[in-house]
Amino acid sequence: EAEVAQSPRYKITEKSQAVAFWCDPISGHATLYWYRQILGQGPELLVQFQDESVVDDSQLPKDRFSAERLKGVDSTLKIQPAELGDSAMYLCASSSYRDRGYEQYFGPGTRLTVT
Amino acid sequence: GNSVTQMEGPVTLSEEAFLTINCTYTATGYPSLFWYVQYPGEGLQLLLKATKADDKGSNKGFEATYRKETTSFHLEKGSVQVSDSAVYFCARAPAAAGNKLTFGGGTRVLVKP
Numbered sequence: 001e002a003e004v005a006q007s008p009r010y011k012i013t014e015k016s017q018a019v020a021f022w023c024d025p026i027s028g029h030a031t032l033y034w035y036r037q038i039l040g041q042g043p044e045l046l047v048q049f050q051d052e053s054v055v056d057d058s059q060l061p062k063d064r065f066s067a068e069r070l071k072g073v074d075s076t077l078k079i080q081p082a083e084l085g086d087s088a089m090y091l092c093a094s095s096s097y098r099d100r101g102y103e104q105y106f107g108p109g110t111r112l113t114v115t
Numbered sequence: 116g117n118s119v120t121q122m123e124g125p126v127t128l129s130e131e132a133f134l135t136i137n138c139t140y141t142a143t144g145y146p147s148l149f150w151y152v153q154y155p156g157e158g159l160q161l162l163l164k165a166t167k168a169d170d171k172g173s174n175k176g177f178e179a180t181y182r183k184e185t186t187s188f189h190l191e192k193g194s195v196q197v198s199d200s201a202v203y204f205c206a207r208a209p210a211a212a213g214n215k216l217t218f219g220g221g222t223r224v225l226v227k228p
Binding site for chain 1: 119157204218219221
């Protein structure tokens with residue numbers, strides 16, 4: 001069964017450093033989502049792509065976070081500079097109307113620890 | 116705005132016990148409702164869903180019924196197993212396809228043998 005791939009699985013970085021996460025969605029899925037999950041809470045959407053275009057980034061802290069999906073396939077989420085409060089799990093998901101009507105499939109996540 | 120409220124955990128049960136996790140949602144529009152499960156060290160997996168009032172979603176012995184009159188979508192399982200130990204998230208999405216999920220805070224369930 002096709003899966004959403006994410007890397008790295010774990011990342012430890014120091015405050016003020018730059019960090020990047022990568023996501024490869026299920027092949028053919030046009031919609032890609034990045035969520036942030038703070039420990040003990042539910043995931044919160046950061047950004048949603050339709051192909052290479054951003055359709056919702058209302059909760060993305062744009063002063064330090066950026067996301068891109070240049071060719072409409074894989075995506076990168078970047079944080080620069082990282083802050084202690086950015087410690088969380090970053091989840092990527094993808095969906096397609098043709099695949100169970102936009103059901104979102106999640107990757108295993110990247111756990112970020114900022115020291 | 117759109118929100119989902121679910122009971123706080125942890126919920127600790129013995130094997131074969133009955134499980135209920137309460138979930139309520141804001142009634143804006145006609146949302147679709149979901150339960151996701153997160154096993155330790157893994158991403159979220161869709162457990163079940165319901166897209167309109169009175170629909171019942173079911174999977175792996177879990178059930179939830181979309182109750183419009185009480186704006187609820189409670190998760191139930193009649194006989195839990197140790198392997199059901201996980202964090203369960205209730206979520207909603209607007210009726211329009213392809214829109215973002217809004218999650219509740221999650222409920223950790225621990226099933227003891």
